[in-house]
Amino acid sequence: MDYYMIILRFVHVISFVIWAGWIFSLRLWIQPAVEAAGPAGGAFMGAVTSKTKVITTVAWAATLTIISGLLMMDHVSGHFDMGWVQSPQGTVLIIGGLSAIIGFSYGMLRVRPAATRMGALAGQIQQSGGQPTPEQGTELQNLRATIKKGGNIVFQFLVVTAVCMAIARYVH
Numbered sequence: 001m002d003y004y005m006i007i008l009r010f011v012h013v014i015s016f017v018i019w020a021g022w023i024f025s026l027r028l029w030i031q032p033a034v035e036a037a038g039p040a041g042g043a044f045m046g047a048v049t050s051k052t053k054v055i056t057t058v059a060w061a062a063t064l065t066i067i068s069g070l071l072m073m074d075h076v077s078g079h080f081d082m083g084w085v086q087s088p089q090g091t092v093l094i095i096g097g098l099s100a101i102i103g104f105s106y107g108m109l110r111v112r113p114a115a116t117r118m119g120a121l122a123g124q125i126q127q128s129g130g131q132p133t134p135e136q137g138t139e140l141q142n143l144r145a146t147i148k149k150g151g152n153i154v155f156q157f158l159v160v161t162a163v164c165m166a167i168a169r170y171v172h
C-alpha cells in the first residue's frame with residue numbers, strides 16, 4: 001500500500017471540501033441571501049466573520065489543499081518529468097493546480113483582509129449600540145463590494161480547478 005499517497009489524498013480531499021465547500025456555498029447561496037436580507041444580512045455576515053473561525057479555518061484548508069496537491073503532483077509525475085507534464089493528464093492537473101493557486105493568492109491578498117476588517121468593524125458597531133456611523137456605513141458597503149467581487153473571482157478559479165481535478169484521471 002502506498003501510505004504516502006493515502007495520507008496526502010486524505011488531507012487533500014478533506015481540506016478541499018472545506019475550502020471549495022465554503023467558497024461555493026458563499027457564492028451560490030449565502031451571498032444572495034445576505035443581499036436579500038438587507039441590514040440584517042450585513043449583521044449576519046459580520047457575525048460569521050467575527051464570531052466564528054471561518055476565515056482562519058478556510059485559509060488553513062486552502063494551504064493544506066495546495067501543499068498536499070503539490071506533493072502528490074511531485075510523486076505522481078516522477079518529480080515533474082517532462083513526459084508527464086506534457087501528457088494530457090499532467091496538463092489538466094497542472095491547469096487545475098495553477099488555477100487553485102491563483103485563486104488562493106487572490107483570496108489571501110484581496111478578500112481575506114477585507115473580511116477581517118469587516119469582522120472588526122462589525123464588532124465596533126455592535127459595541128457602540130448597533131447603529132453604524134455614516135463613515136462606518138460607507139466603509140461597510142465598500143468592504144462588502146470588495147468581498148463580493150473577490151469571492152466571485154476566487155469562485156471562478158475554483159470552478160476551473162474542480163473541473164480539471166474531476167476529469168484528470170480519465171484524460172489520456
Ligand code: HEM
Pocket residue numbers: 005012016019020065066068069070072073074076093096097098100101158161162165166168169
Ligand atoms: C480547491 C482546489 C482543489 C480541488 C477541489 C481538488 C480536487 C481534487 C480531486 C477530487 C482529486 C481526485 C481526482 C481523482 O482521483 O480522480 C484530486 C487529485 C489531485 N490533485 Fe487536486 N484539488 C484541488 C487543488 C489542487 C492543487 C492546488 C494541486 C497541485 C498544485 C492539486 C493536485 C492534485 C493531484 C496531483 C491529484 C492526483 C493525485 C493522484 O493521481 O492520485 N490539487 N484533486
